[in-house]
Amino acid sequence: MTVIFHDGDLVSSYSQKRRLFWIYMATAAAMAALLIGCIVWFVSMPYKDELAYLPQLILCAGACVFVIFSYVFLGIKYQRVRKYYKMLASLSVGIKHVNNSYFLRYEAPELKDSVDYYVLTMCEWSKKKSLYLDRKIYCDKEKPLPVFKAGDKVRYLTHGNIMISYETVGHDDSFVTERTAEEEGKILVKQEKK
Numbered sequence: 001m002t003v004i005f006h007d008g009d010l011v012s013s014y015s016q017k018r019r020l021f022w023i024y025m026a027t028a029a030a031m032a033a034l035l036i037g038c039i040v041w042f043v044s045m046p047y048k049d050e051l052a053y054l055p056q057l058i059l060c061a062g063a064c065v066f067v068i069f070s071y072v073f074l075g076i077k078y079q080r081v082r083k084y085y086k087m088l089a090s091l092s093v094g095i096k097h098v099n100n101s102y103f104l105r106y107e108a109p110e111l112k113d114s115v116d117y118y119v120l121t122m123c124e125w126s127k128k129k130s131l132y133l134d135r136k137i138y139c140d141k142e143k144p145l146p147v148f149k150a151g152d153k154v155r156y157l158t159h160g161n162i163m164i165s166y167e168t169v170g171h172d173d174s175f176v177t178e179r180t181a182e183e184e185g186k187i188l189v190k191q192e193k194k
Contacts, residue, residue, distance in 0.1 A: 001165040004143050005091055013085040020078050031066045083114035094159045099124060102175050103148040109141060116141035123179060139163045151176040
């Protein structure tokens with residue numbers, strides 16, 4: 001089986017998350033030093049000094065820049081790294097399932113829980129309903145996209161809908177043509193009902 005995630009991915013993700021956290025803490029410490037410096041400068045000025053507005057102006061501008069930086073850095077960069085680390089951590093301890101399905105098509109990439117994924121549509125046999133159902137499988141966009149052709153029978157390991165490893169075990173062109181005809185028939189029936 002081709003393994004998508006390795007143990008080193010979790011360690012590197014954790015170290016990236018820590019590095020970004022300490023970058024933010026260093027920026028917050030610099031802002032605190034600027035705040036203390038401006039307060040000391042303002043307090044040490046004479047009562048009606050002409051430059052009394054300058055420390056206040058520097059402090060206001062610095063606070064605005066820090067708030068904007070915090071919003072962008074914590075809300076986008078740090079959150080995405082934290083969610084990616086959380087996803088990798090859940091892969092290492094979560095319940096996994098092995099499935100055998102037919103690959104149908106690639107869908108447009110999606111952002112799910114702040115992580116970018118390739119979306120693969122697989123067709124799985126449902127024991128309850130005794131028919132084939134489509135299932136979206138997510139593959140990490142930071143990893144190479146698995147190369148499948150429509151009709152490939154794929155054995156893959158998932159945690160939830162996230163693909164962890166895969167292998168191609170066969171190919172069936174007739175399945176794809178039957179499934180496509182079945183989907184087109186459903187679309188025509190829906191249009192006729194309208």
